[in-house]
Amino acid sequence: MKRHQKILTLTVIAATLINCAYAQKNEIGGQNYISTAMPIIMVSPDATSAGMGDVGVATKPDANSQHWNNAKLAFVEDKAGFAMTYTPWLRRLGVGDMNLLYLGGYYSVNNRSTIGGSVTYYSVGDVNFTSEEGADLGTYTPNEFAIDLSYSMKLSDVISLGATGRYLRSDLTQGQDVGTTSTRAGNAIAADVGVYYQDKLNATPSMPGELALGVFISNLGSKISYSDDDNEKDFLPANLRLGGRYTLNFDEYNQFSFMLDMNKLLVPTPPVYDEHGEIIAGKNDRAEDISVMQGVFQSFYDAPNGFKEEMQEIQLSVGAEYWYDHLFAVRAGYFFEHKNKGGRQYITFGGGIRYNMFTFDLSYLLALSKTQNPLANTVRISLGMNFGKPDSPKRITD
DSSP states (O other): OOHHHHHHHHHHHHHHHOOOOOOSSTTTOOOOOOSSSSSGGGOSSSSHHHHTTTOTTOOOOTHHHHHEEEEGGOOOSSEEEEEEEEOSSGGTOOOOOEEEEEEEEEEEOOOSEEEEEEEEEOOOOOOEEOTOOOOOOEEOOOOOEEEEEEEEEEESSSSEEEEEEEEEEEEETTOOOEEHHHHHHHHEEEEEEEEEEEEOOOBBTTTTTEEEEEEEEEEOOOOOOOOTTTTBBBBOEEEEEEEEEEEESSSSSEEEEEEEEEEEEEEOOOOOETTTTEEEEOOOOOOTSSSSHHHHHHHHTTTTTHHHHHTOOOOEEEEEEEEETTEEEEEEEEEEEOOGGTTTTEHHHHHHEEEETTEEEEEEEEEEEESOOOTTOOEEEEEEEEOOOSSSSSSSOO
């Protein structure tokens, strides 16, 4: 990446992270984004879900399930497995060294329990830092990463629970000063909880099907700060995801699945201020003033424009997947975000190949809105491996 481009990119990222109240609207009815720290951990990390409009809470369980719904891990069909995904970043703008890497895996302990782990790593690439006077301050590699450990347990043959612990670190400024603010790496811990339901639901006696439902609450955790000033904190992107899947087996060779996810940030909505800085609509959203759990509950009723705006904060993902002989997959999806809450809209395409213990998946994103999308026209690639079968059928009762 050219030097001036990298400095501009870093400045924008740093300003976004440090100024927790950015993008607040000036009047009711205008755009009113919700900003959080480390939004990168909300990006679809795998090519499978990325090819289906970023659905995932009730998709088929696999090595990437920890990101979408940890409870799904209890229903994986193999003894162990892992998947790796490489996602280029800002390729549409010609940036060559920014990327998102993801590694996820699982191990079935017994017919009831499964453990999992994952690592998410985001790199801005090499950046040349300079002072306001133009002096060279060195070359650094700003980055963010998250490390997860999960446990999933079947409560019955059709329902499971999952829990995840997460450590996060965001170091985008490498301790450099941004304006008059001295910065440091931000650290946080968070937890996820999930519920997953999966059972047979046949359309006809000769056409077996499967219904799956999921609920997933993610990134409930400590606030994060990028400076020593206790008055500068940000919420993590706590999030609620609800969704379902219906799979229909037309015959032994042809399988089709339809999926729908609804997604909402559990973070306070920015209020509207008058010229004196007083709130005239909505509620206080400052992370320094309210607790994490207060922010979660407040996120359901604090929008300045009332219930209408609360509904605008729900993102929708729709996806479809077709498998032939469990060997070849074709995928497509659509993602919608209201224009007042970011305005991202895009369609996705993808495909997959499964051969013995190996899987290969790819996806492509085509933006439909004017909102800049860092993944527009980007091909994401996932590679996976699955090992053996469980020691016994993964059923609790006969």
